[in-house]
Structures are given as structure tokens and as C-alpha cells.
Amino acid sequence: xQLLGILAFxxxxxxxxxxxxxxxxxxxxRYGMRVSEFFLGFGTRLWxxxxxxxxxxxxxxxxxxxxxxxxxxxxxxxxxxEEGRAFYRxxxxxxxxxxxxxxxxxxxxxxxxxxxxxxGVGVNQVLPVIDTVVPNSAAAAAxxxxxxxxxxxxxxxxxxxxxxxxxxxxxxxxELTFTINRGGAEIDIxxxxxxxxxxxxxxxxxxxxxxxFGSKRxxxxxxxxxSADLTWTFISASTKxxxxxxxxxxxxxxxxxxxxxxDENGLVGVVGVARVSGQxxxxxxxxxxxxxxxxxxxxxxxxxxxGLFNLLPILPLDGGHMAVAIADALRAFIARLRGRxxxxxxxxxxxxxxxxxVFVVLASLTLLLLIADIFNPIxxxx
Numbered sequence: 001x002q003l004l005g006i007l008a009f010x011x012x013x014x015x016x017x018x019x020x021x022x023x024x025x026x027x028x029x030r031y032g033m034r035v036s037e038f039f040l041g042f043g044t045r046l047w048x049x050x051x052x053x054x055x056x057x058x059x060x061x062x063x064x065x066x067x068x069x070x071x072x073x074x075x076x077x078x079x080x081x082e083e084g085r086a087f088y089r090x091x092x093x094x095x096x097x098x099x100x101x102x103x104x105x106x107x108x109x110x111x112x113x114x115x116x117x118x119x120g121v122g123v124n125q126v127l128p129v130i131d132t133v134v135p136n137s138a139a140a141a142a143x144x145x146x147x148x149x150x151x152x153x154x155x156x157x158x159x160x161x162x163x164x165x166x167x168x169x170x171x172x173x174x175e176l177t178f179t180i181n182r183g184g185a186e187i188d189i190x191x192x193x194x195x196x197x198x199x200x201x202x203x204x205x206x207x208x209x210x211x212x213f214g215s216k217r218x219x220x221x222x223x224x225x226x227s228a229d230l231t232w233t234f235i236s237a238s239t240k241x242x243x244x245x246x247x248x249x250x251x252x253x254x255x256x257x258x259x260x261x262x263d264e265n266g267l268v269g270v271v272g273v274a275r276v277s278g279q280x281x282x283x284x285x286x287x288x289x290x291x292x293x294x295x296x297x298x299x300x301x302x303x304x305x306x307g308l309f310n311l312l313p314i315l316p317l318d319g320g321h322m323a324v325a326i327a328d329a330l331r332a333f334i335a336r337l338r339g340r341x342x343x344x345x346x347x348x349x350x351x352x353x354x355x356x357x358v359f360v361v362l363a364s365l366t367l368l369l370l371i372a373d374i375f376n377p378i379x380x381x382x
Contacts (some may be wrong), residue, residue: 005281005295009274012299014040014062014305018278019109021067023101025054028069033092034078034085037068069098073348088345092329099322106307111231113300118230119223121293122215128161129212135209142191144209145182152179159222161211168193168207215289231304238305242312256372264378269369273302275377315348317356324348 018040028035034053039045041059048057071086073077078086087095117123120235128150133139151157153167154177175192193205218226245267252267254260268276280286280294300361313323324346332342 002278002282005278006274008281008295009277009299010062013270013302014065015273016106016109016299016303017065019105020102020306020310022064023103023105024067024069024098027098028067028087031090032085033090033098034070034082035067035301037066040065042066062249064075074289074345075347075349086345087202087285092325092332095325096322099318099325100311102263103310106303106310107231107235110234110300110304110307111227113296113303114230114234115223115227117296117300118218118226120217120222122216122217122291123293124213124290126165127212127214127216128164130209131212132210134208134210135306137196137206138191138194139208142178144178144180144189144191144207147182149181149252151181151186153177155179159218171205173205183254191278193360213289215293224344234301234304235308238301238308241305242309249368252368252372255270255367255376259376262372262378264374267369267372268378269366271370272373272378273298275373279379314361315351320355324351 008314012056021038025035025038036054038054038056039048039056039059041062042064043059043061046058048055050056056195058107070076070082070085071088074086074088076086076088083089087098090098130139130144130146130150133144148359150164153164156167157179158164163198171193173192173195175190178189180187191207193207196208197201197203197207198206248267251260251263255262255266277295277298280298281291283291286294311319311322312315313319315321315324328345329375331346335342
């Protein structure tokens with residue numbers, strides 16, 4: 001089962017890469033740009049097929065993929081008569097759409113996966129069904145029973161139990177009317193939550209029930225908005241992780257070469273995520289739906305993180321090329337205001353040293369993560 005989880009993750013990763021490059025391909029073709037190659041992997045060709053002007057195929061090293069758009073710079077040679085289809089000749093807006101399409105589809109894929117999770121698989125959460133009635137509590141005095149499902153409080157049928165729980169905690173001891181589903185029949189029970197000291201030493205108003213915990217699917221309509229909220233939560237978390245990334249490298253170094261225990265909330269590479277996916281699918285502590293749901297969460301969060309990472313304004317990432325396109329547009333705009341001709345586009349070859357430094361840094365971090373994931377891997381407790 002662990003091998004199955006790893007293989008499933010590899011397939012999901014390659015599919016995500018294909019989706020990313022497909023975004024570039026579709027938008028480039030939409031704007032009349034010439035796309036000569038669309039490949040998954042790098043290195044030696046294993047298989048390819050020519051479709052029109054584009055060669056589609058698979059290469060030996062499954063470490064990504066690429067979509068070759070011709071004419072990225074003025075120095076690139078174009079076939080006779082095709083000069084007008086060069087990427088660099090396109091407007092700034094078209095360039096930004098083509099460059100950003102890959103990341104955009106990562107976000108779309110992440111959203112779709114989260115929708116499938118919420119509407120199709122379900123997520124583990126506290127359910128509004130009573131598992132235990134605490135003796136000598138307000139619930140016991142009011143006549144609540146094990147198996148009762150609380151479907152409304154003071155007429156509010158909010159499906160989020162956390163919101164209903166807040167009503168109980170904020171009741172200030174006032175009597176509330178609970179609508180209960182008991183054996184298929186709806187009945188009303190009135191109870192006044194009591195101020196109670198809890199395990200952490202604080203006190204709050206409680207009803208005196210322990211809820212069941214299980215998987216619950218949301219309706220399709222609700223899942224649309226909830227998936228959007230969850231996608232935004234992942235984007236915010238990924239942004240925070242990217243900002244904190246440089247500060248976590250020293251800790252990763254110590255964990256890799258100093259024998260310290262890996263932080264499960266720290267940096268992890270592709271190999272580490274694949275290993276975690278294998279742990280999830282082989283865990284006997286999780287039900288099948290929980291395994292599938294956790295795997296979907298891993299792939300969705302990975303897509304959202306990668307989509308955001310690719311938008312960083314550094315070469316050779318898509319965001320770096322977008323920054324150059326924006327800079328070119330600003331320079332042309334300023335020139336027009338001054339009544340001057342538009343300056344030549346920024347020569348990417350001049351930025352090659354910067355690109356090389358960034359590449360070395362990213363490659364070094366990837367290598368460090370690879371060593372850490374192999375020799376000091378993260379193990380999750382289920």
C-alpha cells in the first residue's frame with residue numbers, strides 16, 4: 001500500500017506538471033504564438049508524436065516538463081514568414097496571460113480537488129450528533145440522549161457545528177431551545193448552559209455533551225463556496241511559508257547534518273511528500289475515505305504552493321519572466337509620455353548571471369531537501 005501511495009503521488013505530480021504546461025500551450029496558441037514542443041520530463045526522448053507544428057512527447061527524467069514557445073527573445077530564430085508569431089512581439093497583456101496561465105491552472109486544479117474532497121469524499125469533523133451526555137450537566141438535566149442530532153439552536157439551522165458551539169459558549173447561561181432529531185422525529189428541548197471549568201484550567205459555558213467525530217460530505221452548492229474559502233486559506237498559508245522559507249533553511253541544515261529530529265511543519269521536498277503519501281495510504285489507523293481525503297489534501301496543497309512559487313518575481317521562474325514583461329511595458333509607457341520611441345525589450349541574456357545564481361540556490365535547496373528526505377525523513381503520527 002505504501003508503494004501504491006508513492007506511485008499515486010508521482011502520477012499526480014506529473015499530471016500537475018502537464019496541466020501547468022498545458023496552460024502555457026493553450027494560451028500561447030490562442031494568441032497565435034508558435035509552440036514547437038510540449039514534453040513531460042527532460043533528457044532523452046522516450047516517445048514523441050508530431051501534431052501540426054508541435055511535437056508532443058515524454059522524456060526519460062520525470063522531473064518536470066516544458067512547453068517551448070518560439071521567439072522568447074529577439075535573438076531567437078524564427079522560421080521564414082513566422083516572425084510575427086514570436087513571443088517577444090506580443091503585447092504585455094498577452095505575455096502576462098501566457099506566463100501566468102500555468103500557475104492559474106495549478107490554483108484551478110487545487111480548487112477542483114478540494115471540491116471533490118468536500119462534496120464527494122467528505123472531511124473528518126465534529127458532528128452535531130451526541131455521543132455522550134455528561135452526568136450532572138445541563139444536558140443531562142434537560143433530557144438529552146446519546147444519538148440525538150442537534151439540527152437547530154433557537155431556530156437557527158446552521159450546518160456548521162462550530163458556529164452552533166459558539167452560541168452555546170456565548171449564551172451567558174441563558175436558556176436555549178435545541179431542535180433535536182431523535183429517531184426520525186423532531187423535538188424541542190430547552191437547556192441553559194452552565195459555567196464549567198475545563199481541562200486547561202479556564203472556564204466557559206457548556207451544555208455537557210461530547211459529540212461524535214466522523215466524515216461528512218457537504219452539498220454541491222455549499223462545497224463551491226467552502227472550496228473557495230479553503231483554497232484561499234491554502235494560498236495564505238503558502239504565502240506565509242514562502243516568506244518564512246529563508247529562515248527555515250538553517251534548521252533544515254541542522255536536521256540534515258546535525259542529527260536533529262525533522263520538524264513536520266518545516267521544509268520538505270518532493271521525495272518527502274511522496275513518502276508521506278505512502279504513509280497515508282498504508283496507515284491502518286485511517287479509514288479508506290480518510291486515506292483518500294488526506295491524499296487529496298496533500299496534492300491540492302502542493303498544487304497551490306507550486307502555483308504560488310512559480311509566480312515569484314525571480315528568473316528563471318514564470319514570475320521572473322512576468323516581471324520582465326511588466327518592466328518592458330512600464331518602460332514603453334514612460335517613453336510614450338516623453339514622446340520618445342519605445343526602448344528595445346530587456347535582453348534576458350544580460351540577466352543570465354542573476355538567473356544562474358537563482359538556479360544554483362534553488363538546485364542547492366532541492367539537493368539539501370533530497371538528502372534530508374532520504375536520510376532523516378519525516379514520519380507522521382496517525
